[in-house]
Amino acid sequence: MLPRRIYQFFLIYLLGILVLLSLKYGLQLSDYVIPGPKTLWQTALEVFPRYALDVWNTLQVALIGQVMSIVLALAIGIPGRSTTWFGNFIKAAAYNVQAYPIVAIAPIIFILLGDGFLSRLLIAAMICYFPILLTVLGVMSEPVADVEHFYRCTGRMRWQLEVKIRAFENLHKLTTVIAGSATLAMAGTIVAEFIAANAGIGYSIRIALYQSDLARILVALLLIGICLSVYQGLLEHTGSLVKKAWTGSA
Amino acid sequence: MNGKTGKRNSLLAAAWILIVLTLAVAGAPEGRAWAGTLNYRLKWIYNASVIGDLYASGKGYFRAAGLEVKVRPGGPERDALRELELGYADFGVASADQVIRAVAKGAPLVVVAQLFQVNPxxxxxxxxxxxxxxxxxxxxxxxxxxxxxxxxxxxxxxxxxxxxxxxxxxxxxxxxxxxxxxxxxxxxxxxxxxxxxxxxxxxxxxxxxxxxxxxxxxxGVRFVANSVVTSEKLFKRNPELVKRFVGALLAGWKAALDVKHQKEALAILRQVDRDTPLRILKTQLEITRRLVMPRSGPPLGTIDFEGWRQTERIMLEQGQIKAPVKILSCLKPML
The missing domain is CATH 3.40.190.10 (Periplasmic binding protein-like II)
Structure with missing residues (x-):
């Protein structure tokens, strides 16, 4: 699964580069607009080690941010599944926070948390948590009628059991959205680094953008893509292991 | 996957690549004939730094020179120099370091006027x-x-x-x-x-x-700021048009910074910047005047050759460019 994912990413990346190069040579554009293969290669040699460390730095934050967002989505989604006033209040608050553009909230985050690791983490988690929250809310609001009816009739139903039943019945949905949200965690961290940090690949891309250096950006995209493919592949693998452990089948 | 399916998939992938390439090349801009509207891409969003550009457009200076010009705001995600080469813009504003960096990578550009005599x-x-x-x-x-x-x-x-x-x-x-x-x-x-x-x-x-x-x-550090740039192609093919554009633009700048027209200039600024109080806009305009037309400085639009030479030298020393770009050969004052 993992090698296939990486191979597919390389195919997409190469296709993208091919399109850019066709444009470059078709329209006779300079290296400033689209870098040529030689410039790309030289830039890659120059920045690869530094950018690899930057991507690793970003991935670490994304990973913690994703775990945070899963915890956050569960913490909001489980009480939010009920149709009580409190459940609705939590949902309204969660939806509203998501509606605000992150750049508008960023100054408040800087004031509260400074401009280092914590700000990056929080912004990454904020961007990543919403799709997980929606899935959790969807899954948790949908009763598994037969099973739940049995426990209700026997008087053994508690909220923890209700959550477990609904999670078990929708395990595939939950693991899929968690694996998919890795992309958002990475994107969220990169956005945070763009506006808040002094480290990570988002910060390096920002500098490259200031200098209109497309070659550096393309190298950064390659590394982000490889990193994300590996990360997602591992998440999917972990998801299938969890399913196997819970259900006894892959 | 059997051989037949694999072959079919490969053909499908090749067809997709061909379609994408065709669309990319077809969607790319063609060389402009420079008939009709000229696009002028600014360096930054509308504020006091672009008052002359807005004034020239709003008060009909371009029209009086027989030109239809669309002034477009810049911003962090826009690059006037790239747009010039791609044909999306005909004129643009950029600082010297941007121009030098682009020329170092082979971008065919020509600087035709320098707006700020003092770097803001x-x-x-x-x-x-x-x-x-x-x-x-x-x-x-x-x-x-x-x-x-x-x-x-x-x-x-x-x-x-x-x-x-x-x-x-x-x-x-x-x-x-x-x-x-x-x-x-x-x-x-x-x-x-x-x-x-x-x-x-x-x-x-x-x-x-x-x-x-x-x-x-x-x-002693003279790092050149906002200057008006065009493509080498337009400069060579239609120098008369470039001259008319620069003439109208600088006339607009001159009028906008003239104390006599302050009220009109402020009204134009107010239209694009409703949130800034008038007293702040007034101060911004006064300071812009001192930066673009310093009292004992050269005429409006003058290209500071020594400043450009120094900017290139600094960028070389700081490792921003790998070799000299002979930037002076790209400076073509149209005053």
Whole structure:
């Protein structure tokens, strides 16, 4: 699964580069607009080690941010599944926070948390948590009628059991959205680094953008893509292991 | 997967690649004939720094020269120089470091006028810790710089000039918001003297804090700012049109900065910047006037050849370009 994912990413990346190069040579554009293969290669040699460390730095934050967002989505989604006033209040608050553009909230985050690791983490988690929250809310609001009816009739139903039943019945949905949200965690961290940090690949891309250096950006995209493919592949693998452990089948 | 399916998939993939390539090339801009509307891409969003451009457009200076010009705002995600080469823009505004970087990568560009005679990029600081009268006064201060941007190059040049080493100043990475400066965490903050500096100084002055500007030019670093650029192709094929454009643009700038037309200029600024109080806009306009048309300076639009030469030398010294680009050959004053 993992090698296939990486191979597919390389195919997409190469296709993208091919399109850019066709444009470059078709329209006779300079290296400033689209870098040529030689410039790309030289830039890659120059920045690869530094950018690899930057991507690793970003991935670490994304990973913690994703775990945070899963915890956050569960913490909001489980009480939010009920149709009580409190459940609705939590949902309204969660939806509203998501509606605000992150750049508008960023100054408040800087004031509260400074401009280092914590700000990056929080912004990454904020961007990543919403799709997980929606899935959790969807899954948790949908009763598994037969099973739940049995426990209700026997008087053994508690909220923890209700959550477990609904999670078990929708395990595939939950693991899929968690694996998919890795992309958002990475994107969220990169956005945070763009506006808040002094480290990570988002910060390096920002500098490259200031200098209109497309070659550096393309190298950064390659590394982000490889990193994300590996990360997602591992998440999917972990998801299938969890399913196997819970259900006894892959 | 059997051989037949594999072959079919490969064919499908090849067809997709072909379609994408065809669409990409078909969607790309073709060479313009320069008939009809000219696109003029600014460096930044609409503010006092572009008042002359807006005035020339709004008051019919381009039309009087027989030109239909669409003035488009710039911004961090827009690059006028790239648009010139791609044919999306016919004229653009860029700072010297942007132009030099593009020329170093083979972009065929020509600089036809220089708008700012004094670079508006300066550093704001509180005078509480003492005035900065010599470069040595920077020692022990925390200086805000935007890594990768021209303020980093300028500050590093100034520090190198004064022989100030790494441990003697502290750098702070500047971002979008001013909180670190307002809270006193950073001593010097890079600002545009005619825009951000005006409202920041106003804010701090109302809080009882006195401020001053650290001007790199006062210490011999002349880093050229906003200039008007076009493509080599347009310059060669239609020099008459370029001349008419530059003439109309500079006439617009001259009128906009004329005290007699201040009311109209402010009205134009007000239309595009409704949130800034009028008194701030007025100050911004006055400072822009001093930067574009310094009292004892050269005529409006003059290209400062020595400034460009120095900018190229600084960029070479700072490793921003790998080899000299002979930038003077790209300067074609159209005054």
């Amino acid at each position: 990029l300066q550093w704001l600081y509180r005078t509480g810790k003492g005035m900065i009268r010599k470069l040595d006064d920077l020692k022990g201060r925390t200086i805000g710089i935007t890594y990768g941007k021209n303020d980093e190059i300028i500050m590093r040049t100034l520090l190198a000039k004064a022989g100030i080493g790494r441990g003697q100043v502290e750098f702070y990475s500047v971002r979008l918001d001013y909180t670190p400066f307002l809270r006193g965490k950073v001593d010097l903050w890079p600002v545009y003297a005619n825009t951000q500096a005006v409202f920041l100084r106003d804010k701090l002055s109302r809080a009882g804090e006195e401020t001053a500007l650290f001007v790199p030019g006062d210490f």
